[in-house]
Amino acid sequence: MAPLRIGIAGAGGIARYHANNFRDTGRVTLAAVADVDRNAAEAFAAQYGIPQVYDDAERMIAEADLQAVTICTPDSSHHPLTLAALRAGLPVLCEKPLAMNVTQAREMVAAAARAGVLTAVNFSHRARPGLQLLRRLIAGGHLGKISHFEISYLQSWLMSDASLASPAMRWRLDKTVAAAGALGDLGIHMTDMARFLVGDFASVCGLVWHDAHEHHAGEGGPAIQVTVDAAGAYLAEFANGAMGVFHTSRTAPGRGDFMRIEIYGELGSAAFNADRNDRVLACLGPLQMERRAYTEYVVQESDLAYKTLIHAFVQNLEGGHVTAPTFADGLKAQEVLAAVLSSAKERKWSAVGA
Ligand SMILES: NC(=O)c1ccc[n+]([C@@H]2O[C@H](COP(=O)([O-])OP(=O)(O)OC[C@H]3O[C@@H](n4cnc5c(N)ncnc54)[C@H](O)[C@@H]3O)[C@@H](O)[C@H]2O)c1
Numbered sequence: 001m002a003p004l005r006i007g008i009a010g011a012g013g014i015a016r017y018h019a020n021n022f023r024d025t026g027r028v029t030l031a032a033v034a035d036v037d038r039n040a041a042e043a044f045a046a047q048y049g050i051p052q053v054y055d056d057a058e059r060m061i062a063e064a065d066l067q068a069v070t071i072c073t074p075d076s077s078h079h080p081l082t083l084a085a086l087r088a089g090l091p092v093l094c095e096k097p098l099a100m101n102v103t104q105a106r107e108m109v110a111a112a113a114r115a116g117v118l119t120a121v122n123f124s125h126r127a128r129p130g131l132q133l134l135r136r137l138i139a140g141g142h143l144g145k146i147s148h149f150e151i152s153y154l155q156s157w158l159m160s161d162a163s164l165a166s167p168a169m170r171w172r173l174d175k176t177v178a179a180a181g182a183l184g185d186l187g188i189h190m191t192d193m194a195r196f197l198v199g200d201f202a203s204v205c206g207l208v209w210h211d212a213h214e215h216h217a218g219e220g221g222p223a224i225q226v227t228v229d230a231a232g233a234y235l236a237e238f239a240n241g242a243m244g245v246f247h248t249s250r251t252a253p254g255r256g257d258f259m260r261i262e263i264y265g266e267l268g269s270a271a272f273n274a275d276r277n278d279r280v281l282a283c284l285g286p287l288q289m290e291r292r293a294y295t296e297y298v299v300q301e302s303d304l305a306y307k308t309l310i311h312a313f314v315q316n317l318e319g320g321h322v323t324a325p326t327f328a329d330g331l332k333a334q335e336v337l338a339a340v341l342s343s344a345k346e347r348k349w350s351a352v353g354a
Helices: 011-024 039-047 057-063 073-086 102-115 131-139 166-172 180-197 285-291 308-315 325-347
Strands: 002-008 028-032 052-054 070-071 093-094 119-121 146-154 201-209 229-240 244-250 259-265 266-273 279-284 295-298
Touching: 002 057, 011 028, 011 039, 011 070, 011 146, 011 308, 028 039, 028 057, 039 052, 039 093, 039 285, 070 073, 070 119, 070 308, 073 093, 073 102, 093 308, 102 325, 119 308, 119 325, 131 180, 131 259, 131 279, 131 295, 146 180, 180 229, 180 244, 180 259, 180 325, 201 325, 259 295, 266 285, 279 285
Parallel strands: 002 028, 002 070, 028 052, 070 093, 093 119, 146 244
Antiparallel strands: 146 259, 201 229, 229 244, 259 266, 266 279, 279 295
């Protein structure tokens, strides 16, 4: 089979992860890249040997003779660029969050159904080896019926003037470009991981926290306007009756990219810490429950359904049937985010998808 011709929209941080993994599949030609910053697109093309360079992603979609597009731009352009790609009949892999809000996400799901092409959302944490093992343990019934799920996803870069000097960090603070703050960036991952492991959400009770400090890009620089949440938390009731506790922050000193999960069921429990990406601690069965003992399980090759969701996307483009998040999953996560924000604003529980 001839290599698939992929176009990349956006030439920033996550686009490099996409390009490296597309290349790693050995099945793809990186045919074109587009970035509104022409210099960024040129540098990216030089790094990856990409022949066609654009400063307009819609022109790339129309002209570059592509077989699929991956959208690696800030949140606010996911909707227009995806719709352009779908109008051209191209399969789309889109970064998370799928859209700025539920209305946009629904339009993207409907447009994909009309186009009848493959869609995917890069909820990248699903590919963590430990997450895939957790899912296998749960699906295999080793924890029994899940009763509670707890996750923290914490960073601290919002407290660092040096980090804020980077434009890639600053658009994340602007509510006209980012779907939300920590809740839209990290919270949406937490929600997807919970759906991956436990199932659909029924209702949530959210809390949004804004940082009162003034932020600057570099010492002595002008104050930066932060129009999104700095941190947030939510309680969730899952459709299967389990409960969930979620906490995320960009102002957690000492935390670079910290993530941990604990899951409790009637037959055992399991814990994952992203610092130890390839293992899970689990207390399984009557003896370990009685002794309050844990065993560390190291992930094996056979536990993995895919290496990354980029690999899964390519396999599915080639006619494979790898279960991976689609726009429908992107929409479900967006509905949870909307319910959390609305619940926090109204200070009461919100039904998800209402
Ligand atoms: N899945 C993950 O784990 C993960 C990790 C990081 C970022 N992301 C997501 O990826 C997206 C991009 O984040 P990033 O960290 O790469 O940001 P970034 O700022 O590093 O890169 C974004 C690039 O897009 C370009 N751009 C902006 N608007 C554009 C447009 N309309 N057309 C073409 N190019 C445009 C910018 O010039 C910039 O070069 C965001 O939605 C973010 O949430 C996901």
